[in-house]
Amino acid sequence: xxxxxxxxxxxxxxxxxxxxxxxxxxxxxxxxxxxxxxxxxxxxxxxxxxxxxxxxxxxxxxxxxxxxxxxxxxxxxxxxxxxxxxxxxxxxxxxxxxxxxxxxxxxxxxxxxxxxxxxxxxxxxxxxxxxxxxxxxxxxxxxxxxxxxxxxxxxxxxxxxxxxxxxxxxxxxxxxxxxxxxxxxxxxxxxxxxxxxxxxxxxxxxxxxxxxxxxxxxxxxxxxxxxxxxxxxxxxxxxxxxxxxxxxxxxxxxxxxxxxxxxxxxxxxxxxxxxxxxxxxxxxxxxxxxxxxx
Amino acid sequence: xxxxxxxxxxxxxxxxxxxxxxxxxxxxxxxxxxxxxxxxxxxxxxxxxxxxxxxxxxxxxxxxxxxxxxxxxxxxxxxxxxxxxxxxxxxxxxxxxxxxxxxxxxxxxxxxxxxxxxxxxxxxxxxxxxxxxxxxxxxxxxxxxxxxxxxxxxxxxxxxxxxxxxxxxxxxxxxxxxxxxxxxxxxxxxxxxxxxxxxxxxxxxxxxxxxxxxxxxxxxxxxxxxxxxxxxxxxxxxxxxxxxxxxxxxxxxxxxxxxxxxxxxxxxxxxxxxxxxxxxxxxxxxxxxxxxxxxxxxxxxxxx
Numbered sequence: 001x002x003x004x005x006x007x008x009x010x011x012x013x014x015x016x017x018x019x020x021x022x023x024x025x026x027x028x029x030x031x032x033x034x035x036x037x038x039x040x041x042x043x044x045x046x047x048x049x050x051x052x053x054x055x056x057x058x059x060x061x062x063x064x065x066x067x068x069x070x071x072x073x074x075x076x077x078x079x080x081x082x083x084x085x086x087x088x089x090x091x092x093x094x095x096x097x098x099x100x101x102x103x104x105x106x107x108x109x110x111x112x113x114x115x116x117x118x119x120x121x122x123x124x125x126x127x128x129x130x131x132x133x134x135x136x137x138x139x140x141x142x143x144x145x146x147x148x149x150x151x152x153x154x155x156x157x158x159x160x161x162x163x164x165x166x167x168x169x170x171x172x173x174x175x176x177x178x179x180x181x182x183x184x185x186x187x188x189x190x191x192x193x194x195x196x197x198x199x200x201x202x203x204x205x206x207x208x209x210x211x212x213x214x215x216x217x218x219x220x221x222x223x224x225x226x227x228x229x230x231x232x233x234x235x236x237x238x239x240x241x242x243x244x245x246x247x248x249x250x251x252x253x254x255x256x257x258x259x260x261x262x263x264x265x266x267x268x269x270x271x272x273x274x275x276x277x278x279x280x281x282x283x284x285x286x287x288x289x290x291x292x293x294x
Numbered sequence: 295x296x297x298x299x300x301x302x303x304x305x306x307x308x309x310x311x312x313x314x315x316x317x318x319x320x321x322x323x324x325x326x327x328x329x330x331x332x333x334x335x336x337x338x339x340x341x342x343x344x345x346x347x348x349x350x351x352x353x354x355x356x357x358x359x360x361x362x363x364x365x366x367x368x369x370x371x372x373x374x375x376x377x378x379x380x381x382x383x384x385x386x387x388x389x390x391x392x393x394x395x396x397x398x399x400x401x402x403x404x405x406x407x408x409x410x411x412x413x414x415x416x417x418x419x420x421x422x423x424x425x426x427x428x429x430x431x432x433x434x435x436x437x438x439x440x441x442x443x444x445x446x447x448x449x450x451x452x453x454x455x456x457x458x459x460x461x462x463x464x465x466x467x468x469x470x471x472x473x474x475x476x477x478x479x480x481x482x483x484x485x486x487x488x489x490x491x492x493x494x495x496x497x498x499x500x501x502x503x504x505x506x507x508x509x510x511x512x513x514x515x516x517x518x519x520x521x522x523x524x525x526x527x528x529x530x531x532x533x534x535x536x537x538x539x540x541x542x543x544x545x546x547x548x549x550x551x552x553x554x555x556x557x558x559x560x561x562x563x564x565x566x567x568x569x570x571x572x573x574x575x576x577x578x579x580x581x582x583x584x585x586x587x588x589x590x591x592x593x594x595x596x597x598x
Contacts, residue, residue, distance in 0.1 A: 108382040115354060117382050120374060126344045127379060130351020137313065137334060137357065157375070160344035167339075 018057040018216060022083060024273040026053055027242060028266055029092065030079045035262045037096035039104065043239035043252025045076040047180040048147060050214050051235050055145055055176075056080045059223060063142040065131045067116060069124020069158075070149035070178060071105035078102050081113050122155030124148060125175060129161050132170035132230075143225065147176045151183030153201075154192045165230045166205040173230040174223065175206070178213065180239040182253060198234050206232040213237035242268050295449045296323050296392065298431040303360070304330045306439065313352050317342045317363035319392070324362070346372040349387045350379035358386070358439065364398070365391035365407030365448060369414050380444050381417040387444050394424065394448035394481060395534030395564065396578040403568040406578075410448060412539020415509045419443035422508040424481035426460075426467075428452035430506060433463035437507075450534075453485030455492065465507035466516050472499040474597035475528025475558065476519060479504055480541050483532050483584065490589045498597045500530060510544050523554055528596040530560040532589060534579070537563045560592045 030049060034042050048070065060066055068077050078095065081087040087102075094100040101110040105119030118124050128146035135142045152158050165173055179197060181188050194200045198208050207226035212218040213235025222233045240252030243265040257265065300323055306312055307330045314327060314335045328335045338345035342363055349359035361368065368391045369376065380387045391407065398405035411422035421441055425434045429452070438445040454460055461467050469488045477500040479487040484504030491499045501522055507513045515523075523529060529549065531542035542561035549556060565582045579585045 116350075117378065120378055122343075123347055123375065123379055126347030126375070127351045129344070130348035131355060133336075133348060134352050134355035134357055137352075138355065157341075157343040157347070160339075160341035161347070164338060164341060164344050164348070 016057050018054050020216070021273050022057075023050060023053055023216070024269045026079050026083045027269045029082060030075055031243070031257065031262060031265045031269070033079065033092050033095050034075055035257050036093070038256045039096050040254045040256050041072045041075065041104065042243070042257060043182065043246075043249070044070065044149065044178065044180065045073045046241045046243065046247075046252075047213065047237035047239045048073050048176075048178040048235070049076040049079070050216065050237075050241075051176055051178070051219050052076050052080050052147060053083065054216055054219050055223075056084060058220070059143075060145065061143075063140065065115065065128070065142060065144045066113075067118070067124045067128045067131070067144070067146045068106055068114075069118055069128070069146055070121065070152060071118035071124075072149075073147075073178070074102070074104060074106045074119075077106060077114065081111070086113050087111070121149065121152040122157035124152075125158050125161035125165070128173060128175070129165045129168075129170060132165070132173040133168065135172055136168075136170070141172075143172050143174065144170075145174045145176065147178060149183070150177055150179045150181065150188050150194070150197060151191070153177070153194045153197065162201070162204055162206075169205065169229045171226055171228055171230065174225065175230060175232045177232065177234045178237055179234050180237045180248075182239045182248070182250060184253065186250070201232060206230050208232045208234065210234045210236065214241055242272070244268060295425065295428050295431055295452060298428045299390070299435070299449065300324050300327050302431050302435045303327050306435065307331050307334070309358065310334075311356065312358045312360070313349075315345050315349055315359065315361045317345050317361070317367060319363055342367045342372045343375050346375035346387070346389070347379045350375070350383065350385050353380075353385040353387050354383065358388075360388045360390060362390040362392070364405060365393050365410055366405060369407070369410045369446065373413065376414065376444070377417055381420060384419055384443055386442050388438050388441075389444070389446045390449065391446060392449045394450045395483075396575040397450050399575040399578060400572050402572050406568075407448065408534070408536050408564045409539060410535070411446065411508055412535060414446050415539070417444075421445045421512065423447045424506050424508065425449070425463075426452070426479075426481050426484040426504045426506055427454050429454075429460040430463045434506070448481065450482040453482045453489070455485060455489035458488065458492075463506070465505065465513040466519065467504045467506075468501060468518065469504055470499065470502040471496060472501040473497050473526070474593070475500040475526045475530065476523050477502050477530040477532060477589075477593060477596070478515075478541065478545065480531075480533035480535065481506060483534055486586060487532055487589050490586045491593060494590075494593060499593055500526075500528065500596050505541065508541065508544075510541065510548055514548070520552065520554065523549065523556075527555055527557040529556055529558070530562065530592045530596055532562040532584065532592070534564055534584060536566050537561060538566070558596055560595055562588055562592055
């Protein structure tokens, strides 16, 4: 793993190596939080949790910025902040409750690590571009990360922001795409395909890298910043990753877990925690192979 | 107003926190500002949604972000960005909108801004500035720039009658005294109304007030106006904006809540439905009854 001093611009508030055990603990907490609240959107949370955890634990310094453009994965962000001690168990217990800050999409105010209320897709990349521009104008060395969904690249405003970012060659901007291939009412292939995404976006002046979004080593290798232009990392992921009979299904986008699915997921993550990272990655690869055929 | 705008912005541009974003507009108008600001003047291209969100993020980082485009491309095209990224976070982005009302005339309804401040004033902490005269630009920019929250600045063309001197800027200004009620004009139409009403004698014309800052809940009418309204019980509102969400409706609510009874009320506003043919701002105002004849008729109605 690269050292923090290489990877992190502007300080290192949270920097600590992310272990597979910690990641599985976060997955369990994410599942538990959603199951207790009886809410859905689990699929897109699990597909991006690995990258979000990695960035927050190993890359994000005090002065850096993270924007969750796919706001419907707010649960993954809350759990990531919990894993860093920035939110408590009591906080997470308020997820989706009345009078909570932990809504289904990130709140506008009240959680300092969350800078913008997102949820309507197509806003986050422009906000991230603005933060990158501000850093340039202010002579600050902060790095800006923006996590988008794959369906979000159908939004015109995302393309406006992409053109703007590429034109201004924001080399402090890293864009991540949670490429789980499923959107609200179908697959990204079936609805309004931008696939293969890395080829469609190749005309923009980005450094584009593709990685396995459930392989920490693969994500790390993709995250080294480009010196001259924005970095766009396409995370190949599985919606609902790790939940038996739920992963890579449309149901995982909307529906809460059944008791059986909940038990199956917790058991799965428990198994993964007890095995070596190599074994876990082998498992994840096998799972991806079997389920993308559905 | 655009030349005055550029002059005033150049004057402010010494502040290193100021960033100016344009949606690819400003040719033969904003070049001096571009030259003065260097890298802090950014042409965002034909991408207004992105421009507004970028401005929100700049404001979040402590910079003073001003955006500039044709009015409907701001409030209509980028409404969700204004709502979510600017207003939800209480960020002080300043939205400069050129061509309020029918200002773009024969360019057609895609370029008209007839529901702008009505829509935007539904958003939290939004202030809308509708300067009436070119002379207002300095104070408008200063007051908008001083706000911690967002502001929308609707720019038009000053219509000061020949020979008149514009009174010092204020959110509410009395332009003419009169005994036959109160006429409130929003923005540049105040100049047009001024030219009409000065031909009436004092007893047969309403007092003319220009309002330039909205909503009226944040800038309520001064006591001099409300006292006269209580006495005369006659009110006319003139605005280049549709009735819904306009100052006319807002004043109706305000007088009711203030316990002021009205015997007569006239609301001159932009037509709620676009016509089938196009024309100049003068033509379109006439079609909506916002021309000098329509204003004169409203004044006579109040006096009768």
